[in-house]
Amino acid sequence: MTESVHDNVNQFFDQMDFFYRSLNRTENMERSDSTGEGFALRIVPRPELIIVLTNCTLYKNKQVNFRFDIPMVELSICLEGEGVGQVNGFEIPLCPNTVNLGLMGHGAGEFCFAGGRSLVTASIYIPVSSFNHYLENIAQGKTADFHRLLGSKSFHQYRQAINPAMLQLVRQLIHMPFSQAIRNIHMECKVLELLSLSFQQLLFENDPGPSSFSMTRSELEKIRRAREILLERMECPPSLLELSRIAGLNDFKLKAGFKKVYGTTVFGYLREQRLEKAKQLLQSGRFRVGEAAAYVGYTNSSYFADAFRKHYGVNPGEFMRSSSTVF
Incomplete structure (x- = not known):
C-alpha cells in the first residue's frame, strides 16, 4: 500500500488529536485533554491492510476536514456515536449500529462528530487492487470492480444496519485474548471474513433503491428526531402515522429516509x-x-x-x- 493511503488515514488521527510515532505501523494512540479522552488503535497486519479501532469520548462537537487523492476503500462499522458530514457534496450521516462501505476515488470533505457521547468504531482501509481481488472471490459470476461500481462518481457509499453476524465479528476484533503474534493472524482472518460478508450483503444482496433517495439537512434532522422518539417511547411506541406527524414528515419521507439513514425499517x-x-x-x-x-x-x-x-x-x-x- 502506498504511503499516500496511510496519509489519508493519518488525517483522522491528526485532527482528532491522537498522537502517533509511526506513519504506517501498528500503534496504540491515546488522547486525554480538555476536549476528550480515549484511544485509537491502528493495526497493520500486512502492508495493504489498515485496521483502526476507535473508542473515545468527545466533550464537544469535533469537526474533521479531509481529502483523498489516492483511490481506496473504507469499511466502517459504528457501534456508538453520531455525526454528519459530506464528501464532494454527498451527505454522510453517522449512526449507531450501522455498516458503511465507502468507495473513494478522489475529493475532499468534512465530518462533524457529535460531542457529549462515546464514539466506538471499527474501520478497515484497503487499496483498490485488494478490493477488486476480494470481489473476484465473492461476485459469483457477476461483473463488478471498483471502477464499475463507482462509475463517473468520485465517491459512493453503501449503508445498512449491522446484523448479528457482523456484530459478532466486530466484537471478536475488539476483544482478542491472544499474544501479539497470534492476535495479528487471528485479526487478519476475522477482517477478511468481515470484508467478505459486508461486500456480499452491501453490494450484491441489498436493494439499491434507497441510495437514489435524497434528503435535505432539515429532513435528516427530522429523521433523527423520529429515532429519538422511538427510543424515548420504546415501551409504547407511536404508530407510523403518529410518528410522521410528530417528526414533521409525511409517512413516505419517514419510511424512505429512515431506511436510508439507519439501513432498516422504522419498526425493524x-x-x-x-x-x-x-x-x-x-x-x-x-x-x-x-x-x-x-x-x-x-x-x-x-x-x-x-x-x-x-x-x-x-x-x-x-x-x-x-x-x-x-x-
Whole structure:
C-alpha cells in the first residue's frame, strides 16, 4: 500500500488529536485533554491492510476536514456515536449500529462528530487492487470492480444496519485474548471474513433503491428526531402515522429516509433496539427475563424469548446466566 493511503488515514488521527510515532505501523494512540479522552488503535497486519479501532469520548462537537487523492476503500462499522458530514457534496450521516462501505476515488470533505457521547468504531482501509481481488472471490459470476461500481462518481457509499453476524465479528476484533503474534493472524482472518460478508450483503444482496433517495439537512434532522422518539417511547411506541406527524414528515419521507439513514425499517430498528436494551438489562443481573421483556414493551414473554433467540442465537435465560462472558 502506498504511503499516500496511510496519509489519508493519518488525517483522522491528526485532527482528532491522537498522537502517533509511526506513519504506517501498528500503534496504540491515546488522547486525554480538555476536549476528550480515549484511544485509537491502528493495526497493520500486512502492508495493504489498515485496521483502526476507535473508542473515545468527545466533550464537544469535533469537526474533521479531509481529502483523498489516492483511490481506496473504507469499511466502517459504528457501534456508538453520531455525526454528519459530506464528501464532494454527498451527505454522510453517522449512526449507531450501522455498516458503511465507502468507495473513494478522489475529493475532499468534512465530518462533524457529535460531542457529549462515546464514539466506538471499527474501520478497515484497503487499496483498490485488494478490493477488486476480494470481489473476484465473492461476485459469483457477476461483473463488478471498483471502477464499475463507482462509475463517473468520485465517491459512493453503501449503508445498512449491522446484523448479528457482523456484530459478532466486530466484537471478536475488539476483544482478542491472544499474544501479539497470534492476535495479528487471528485479526487478519476475522477482517477478511468481515470484508467478505459486508461486500456480499452491501453490494450484491441489498436493494439499491434507497441510495437514489435524497434528503435535505432539515429532513435528516427530522429523521433523527423520529429515532429519538422511538427510543424515548420504546415501551409504547407511536404508530407510523403518529410518528410522521410528530417528526414533521409525511409517512413516505419517514419510511424512505429512515431506511436510508439507519439501513432498516422504522419498526425493524425499534425491534433491534428493544432487544439490545433487553440484553443490557439481562446482562446487568438486576432483571429477570419477564421483567426485561416488559420493560422494553413485550407483553408476551414467549414471543420475546423467540425474538431474542432469533436475533442473538441464544435463549434469554441462557444469556443471563452466561452474561459475564458476553461483551
